[in-house]
Amino acid sequence: MSPSELPELLTLSQVCDVLKLKKQTCYNQLAKRHFILPYLKINGRIRVKKSDLLAYIDALEVRG
Numbered sequence: 001m002s003p004s005e006l007p008e009l010l011t012l013s014q015v016c017d018v019l020k021l022k023k024q025t026c027y028n029q030l031a032k033r034h035f036i037l038p039y040l041k042i043n044g045r046i047r048v049k050k051s052d053l054l055a056y057i058d059a060l061e062v063r064g
Helices: 012-019 023-031 050-060
Strands: 009-011 040-042 045-049
Touching: 009 012, 009 050, 012 023, 012 045, 012 050, 045 050
Parallel strands: none
Antiparallel strands: 009 045, 040 045
16 A cells, blocks of 8 residues: 555554554554554544654665
8 A cells, every 4th residue: 555545544454554563463562552653542443643654664764
């Protein structure tokens, strides 16, 4: 999924798909309060801003 196709607020499943993580890994990190991204809770559901996800991915890029 390209960045332009992503919605502005992503579900936890979408974030896991983009980062190639298992959903259980993300839920475990949330439970331990070690989730790698800032998130919102809307009606009890986790949402991540697209801009936060893209910034995280850019920070991972190795420049040399």
